[in-house]
Amino acid sequence: MQTNNLLDFALDKIDDMKARDVITLDVRDTSNITDFMVVCSGNSKRQVQSIAQHLAKEAKEHDLDVIGMEGQDIGEWVLVDLGDVVVHVMQDETRDFYQLEKLWG
Structure with a gap:
């Protein structure tokens, strides 16, 4: 999947779960690990976990690589690595x- 399509996919899936304050950071010039970072908020530990789980589940169902997922057990900060996003x-x-946002923006 093209990077912009992957970004749109991720944004759509986190929106499904009502993620708040979504910010997209283009880090292509500052990172050789990924092209885009998306930062969003959830209202609670459970919502943060649910947003991340939904994104990972939908990605797998669409045959997209989920390279990694960290922080799921604690739920304060969950990172979902889709490669370019x-x-x-x-x-x-x-x-x-x-x-x-300040660190990468």
């Missing part, structure tokens, strides 16, 4: 603390 699903407190 990495999605960070975070609780508000964790997002405020790490401020990925």
Whole structure:
């Protein structure tokens, strides 16, 4: 799948689960690991876990590679690595603390 299509797919799937404050960061010029990072918030541990699980499940159902998923057991910050797109699903407190938008933006 083309990178822009993969990005659109990820954005659509996290929207399905009502992710909030979605920000897309183009990191092609600053990272050799991925092209885009998506940062979004969930209202609770359970919602953060559900958003990430839904994205990973849908990706697998569409024969997309889920390279990795970290943080699922704790639910404060779950990272879903789709290769060219990495999605960070975070609780508000964790997002405020790490401020990925400022770090990568």
